[in-house]
Amino acid sequence: MSTSTNQTTRKLADGNEIPLLGLGVWQVPDGPDCVKAVRWALELGYRHIDTAQAYRNEGSVGKALKESGVDRDDVFITTKFLPRAKDPVAELEQSLRRLGLDHVDLYIVHWPEGGPTWMWPGMERARELGYARSIGVSNFSETELASVAGIADVMPVVDQVNFNPTAFRRVLLDACQRRDVVLEAYSPLGTGSLLSDATVGAIAARVGRTPAQVLLRWCVQRGVPVLSKSTHRDRIEANGRIFDFALTDEDFSQLDALDRTGGTGNGLEQPWW
Template sequence: MTANNAQATRTLLNGAEIPVVGLGVWQVPDGRECERAVSSALESGYRLIDTAQAYRNESSVGRAIRSSGIPREEIFLTTKFYPGSRDPLVEVERSLERLGTGYVDLYLIHWPKGGPTWAWSGMERASEAGLARGIGISNFSAAELQELLKVSQIPPTVNQIQFSPFEYRRSLVEACADAGVVAQAYSPLGTGRHLGDPVVERIASATGRTPAQVLIRWAIQKGLSVIPKSTHSERIVENFDVFDFELDEDSVSALDSLDTTDQTPDALARTQKWWS
């Protein structure tokens, strides 16, 4: 990882560099609000934007990227295959039309509905066609990752997972690392739930940082790429300002202790799986 905000990256199996901090646009409505959020992020130095077919805001993301004036090759763009559809290749073509670009840098299976392997051949076809420069997965457990690795011709580069001190999926992150897969954290702030935790607030006060910055920095120090979501420009800027400090060992240990998952290898608790 390099020191400069705009250049801090993790190296993927395919040789691409994925930024350590990006903007996620889950639950951001298609339209001006989404465009403003993406525009604000790009103006602030972000170079990773994460969307999905299921979010229904790819068109807004594409408009904001095109209007930014930033060369497309300088932006790392992720979208995700909705596994309620049948063919990842057909669906990425539709995504590219909405995004107004010729390729995405990363194309993920959004969740393992129907099992972890059936859609992968379509993901590989998208990669071979040059429509997705990298392919990966999201919400896959360690066991599901292993199943996929047994049948893949092109290995996944990323597993995007729910991850924070309260959802510290250490065994899953370790399984990803063992496979050369970069783990990426979504909901690092617990959609805001974690910001008022007393331990997080105490560490934020002691370090002169905000609770959001502490939570994002913790995930970075665990080796993950992180995609916090916000539509407020000041928070978008704040979430990116996390490269000029480090949490000390005591702070990291205190945050580790907040885990409620027993450092699970699972991507989500059984009760949270919406695809069963």
């Protein structure tokens, strides 16, 4: 594992670039809290914001982006297709209205409800229309990615999954690399459970960083884009300070050993739909 990389973006298979650190707004209510979190992140240098139709807060993300004064072209915006709907194009048109944008940088199938392939032609159409610069998936397994590959004219460039040391999906990560799909991490802190882990704490103490910074660095140092989530300015700021230190090979070995999935090729442990 390289310990010297300070890259802050990663090139996708379609030539676009995704910032390695993003602010996620899952479970942040639409309204002032979401607007403030996104504005703070943009003020603090974040250039990647991740929302979804299911989160019901796209309007707040759009409001914050507009109020921030940051150039639209400098910010990578992701939203996700809610597969309980029928048409990815029609749903993205609604998302763009809520966001106040003419396109998103990445449009993702949120989960493979109803099977992994039925929505993909609509996702490709959204890209053809210029509504999305890149298209991808989320919570897709190695097998489900292979199914999409079997019918796709344009492959997903991202698979966004639950990924952290206790959910170190080695087989899925390898499968993504073979298909030139970037695995992207959500819940990098184990929804908070890993912040009190003894191994994480010991490494954090050694490198003089917070446990959250160590966990985020575990992702970005291996080239995995990561979504951190907070509505507290000080934590958003701290979570952004992950590009000026490195973990050692021994640190990676200790963190990797926390995996509880058996290095699975699945995108998640069980479906919620």
